[in-house]
Amino acid sequence: MLSPTFVIDGIYKSMEGPKASRYIQLENSEKLLWITGFDVKALDATTNDALPNDYICHMNVDLNDAQYYSYWQLNDRIGMQYPRMTSLSHGLEHFDFPKGYGVPIIGKDFLFITTQTLNHNQPKIFKKVKHEVGVKYEAYNKSQKPLMTRTVYIQLPFDKNDPFKGPLDTASNQCIPVETKNHTYCDKAGNMLSGHWVIPKGTRTYRSSIQEQLQIKDSLRLHFSAPHVHPFATSISIYDKTTDKTIFTCNVKNYKNRIGLEKIETFSSEKGIWLYGNHEYELVMTCNNTSKTEQDMMGSMFLFFYDKELDEKIQNKL
Structure with missing residues (x-):
């Protein structure tokens, strides 16, 4: 096309x-x-x-x-x-x-x-x-096995009464949103969250729960992940809080002589890895803003799981 x-x-x-x-x-x-x-x-x-x-x-x-x-x-x-x-x-x-x-x-x-x-x-x-x-x-x-997609993304809380006030406490998980119209969400407690935020100069780590986005009832077997990040991101991972282990990390390589991303790693496995409904998972991203100004950031992954239910439908239909 x-x-x-x-x-x-x-x-x-x-x-x-x-x-x-x-x-x-x-x-x-x-x-x-x-x-x-x-x-x-x-x-x-x-x-x-x-x-x-x-x-x-x-x-x-x-x-x-x-x-x-x-x-x-x-x-x-x-x-x-x-x-x-x-x-x-x-x-x-x-x-x-x-x-x-x-x-x-x-x-x-x-x-x-x-x-x-x-x-x-x-x-x-x-x-x-x-x-x-x-x-x-x-x-x-x-012989092929079907995959289904689940999209997970980092959502960070911000002050809905004064969203662009800074600087923020570096120990907090809050953010300053790039804007409050798009990529803005509200959690069950009424807190405002942003998926598109401003990063200061220097290194930072950002993380948020992806439990609701995963929608795992019992267990799912993950075979592929395609991350999406912006320049100055350096890695993005899925972390299992229940076992205190990183499931996998996709490293991000930035250009050294200009702004931009040279390579974003994917996760790919024929064998697959299991994620469980009774575990708590987070998406974790590290950034290093080496520019002279604040930059915008996002962090998400398209996760592809083996779709057992659809596989059975295909076998029965054909």
Whole structure:
């Protein structure tokens, strides 16, 4: 899929650049297909030459969850979480699921693809850019195992009466939100939380509970994780508070000569690791703001678990 042409004419930090969305179908058929990976590239809109990934902010893939789950008679899942399958971003422009695993989809079902531009480092610029999105898939051969997505993200409390007052106590878990309209949530106790916050200069660690986001009833086996973070993040982990152990860590490599992410590690395992409903889990992120000013930050993961219930539905249906 090729995006429309985007004009980059100044600095666009994360989530600020021109963006566009399109629907795609993998095939115009009723075939059961298996999505095995994604990639996104930046191209010069005039010459089609490859450009640095510095012009890629996001590539989001959303499902029509009502259509998707009703087909498999899993209606209790509809509307239970935001219907985003996954996201690629600067530093993680491609990934493949572990061998033998993927996301099942009917060929004619629509995927909603959104791409957004980025430019952290060139204030004087006029460049026309397109994004080329690739979806890797294969025919179902009765051996692949289905994955389902759960999105987890750091949410930090802030003062709803004076949200932008600082500095904050470094020992507190509070934040100053970037703004209070988007990525703002309210917990059961009425506290305001932000998923998009300001980080000061220097090193910091941020953490929050992901219990409600995981929605684990008994246990789930995790096979893949695709993190999303902003520049100056250095790692993101899932931590088991019950056992006092880090489940896994994805390290983040920043460019040394400019603002941006060179590489975000993923977690990938054919064997998988078990997460349990009676354990308490946190998402933990470390940051090192080496710039001269405050920066914006987010921390999230797209977690892919083996979907036993859907596997049984597929076997019975076919």
